[in-house]
Amino acid sequence: MSSSAGRKRGREDDDAFVDETRKAARHVAEHYSARSNQSREERESSPIIHLKKLNNWIKSVLIKLYVQRGDSVLDLACGKGGDLIKYDKAMVGHYVGVDIASGSIEDARTRYNNRRQRLSFPARLICADCYEVSLEKVLKDDAPFDVCSCQFALHYSWSTEERARKAFSNVSSLLRPGGYFIGTMPDSNVIVRKLREADGLQYGNNVYSIKFDDSFIEKQFQASKPFGIQYHFKLEDAVDCPEWLVPFLKLKSLAEQYNLELVMKKNFHEFVHEYLQQPNFDELMRKLGPLGDGTNGDCISEDEWDAAYLYLVFVFRKTGEAPIHQRTMRRRSWTTIKQEEILHLS
Secondary structure (H helix, E strand, O other): OOHHHHHHHHHHHHHHHHHHHHHHHHHHHHHHHHOOOOOHHHHHOOOOHHHHHHHHHHHHHHHHHHOOOOOEEEEEOOOOOOOHHHHHHOOOOEEEEEEOOHHHHHHHHHHHHOHHHOOOOOEEEEEOOOOOOOOOOOOOOOOOEEEEEEEOOHHHHOOOHHHHHHHHHHHHHHEEEEEEEEEEEEOHHHHHHHHHHOOOOEEEOOOEEEEOOHHHOOOOOOOOOOOOOEEEEEEOOOEEEEEEOOOHHHHHHHHHHOOEEEEEEEEHHHHHHHHOOOHHHHHHHHHHOOOOOOOOOOOOOHHHHHHHOOEEEEEEEEOOOOOHHHOOOOOOOOOOOOHHHOEEOO
16 A cells, blocks of 8 residues: 555545544433433432432532632533522522533523522523533633533543544633533543453443453553543433543643643542532531431432442543632623624534
8 A cells, every 4th residue: 555545545435433522422421411400309310319429519518619709710511500599509600501412502501591580690501512622712701710610421532533633722722720620430440440440341230331342451551642541421310321441631731731730630439439528518518318317218329429430530620810800890780681683602
């Protein structure tokens, strides 16, 4: 084969890989977009109700730790707007939510417009893949943000290095110096350790399963190829789609290239044990009820607690310090978001 033919074949392979990556991203988007909003009764009957409440407690603690009154917040992969009330309680000054799934963005709009729980802050919603498109110009009038959040979604950027870099580029370009990037994501160390302990390429319990394909039969992962390590994850009443392994040391190294320094990395188990020692967070745990009261089986199950072990909390800080007077404060009062006001980016 000639060198020119080889290069052409290489470009074709690259294009095919990009197409497959985008198809996978669209599959993930369609999965989350198709999930209908549940009634309170349906939510309470979920087989992972205590895990969901635990996730909400962890996100609430993160917000209480790093979000201040009047802050401007960028919520990447905001989904159906499940954290809007948390930010309302934090009395943020401005909010922008971005998500790839149009159905989720519409649900977030409906939730924000709900007059019965009228929120105290103005907001914008954008339908876009924040791992593919640049947000800097689009949000130039909203930036800089004090806090950027990405909950249970950063690993979806890890299918390629380009997508991962776009994620960090968007975060870094829109955060003010001294601002925080907070989030939750799968813990690759736990996932790989459990894989190596399993008899085959699949493991789990009654509420979750993780399956790697035959290309990982040796259960070894090359440090030189940290992107595109795909597995299938199923969590009852929540997730059933492809995900990507994120080696955290590589994540930390990549973040540093975008002026983001690591502040915290804790597995969910460690995070819960540490912050439950603080009285205000212990009271919040009792209020949200993830651990239950221990009566009539009303407590988080062993399977749910084991599923929680699959995740970690991260916090990065953008290097530099911004003068206090540059902090973004509340700009205007709440108003409904019209459907035509949602910006769609491709």
